Amino acid sequence: MKGTSYARLFYFFLVSGIFLSCDKEDKPEEKSVTGNFVYVTTNFVPIEVDPVTQIPMSANISMTGTGDVTELGNMAIATTFKFDFVTGKGTDFITTYTGVNPSDSYNSPELHKDSQMDL
Numbered sequence: 001m002k003g004t005s006y007a008r009l010f011y012f013f014l015v016s017g018i019f020l021s022c023d024k025e026d027k028p029e030e031k032s033v034t035g036n037f038v039y040v041t042t043n044f045v046p047i048e049v050d051p052v053t054q055i056p057m058s059a060n061i062s063m064t065g066t067g068d069v070t071e072l073g074n075m076a077i078a079t080t081f082k083f084d085f086v087t088g089k090g091t092d093f094i095t096t097y098t099g100v101n102p103s104d105s106y107n108s109p110e111l112h113k114d115s116q117m118d119l
Helices: 002-020
Strands: 035-049 056-069 073-084 089-099 116-118
Touching (some): 035 073
Antiparallel strands (some): 073 089
16 A cells, blocks of 8 residues: 555656646647656655654655656656655655656756645
8 A cells, every 4th residue: 555655646746747847838738648667765764753653654755766758758757755644645846857868857846845745
């Protein structure tokens, strides 16, 4: 179940980062973007822990991965965010998508700063 939550969370900021990184004036048309990524959690730092069960209630999480995205090709991703396991929401996303070509690279630290995602 935990893996499924991470997968949903990862897919959300992958797709939202690609769409939100572009200005509305730069988007000639709306297109679906799909892809497959292999990623690993590189850092997991509990912020708040339940005093009885010792299970993290919130944590700072970092992930890196590589994959293939339609319209953009091969990409690498690096992201950090805060995740609240009680509410199932991620916030404070800082994500970088790096493509083979510089024009296919996106950095979205300010874009996702106040974003939230529900699982």
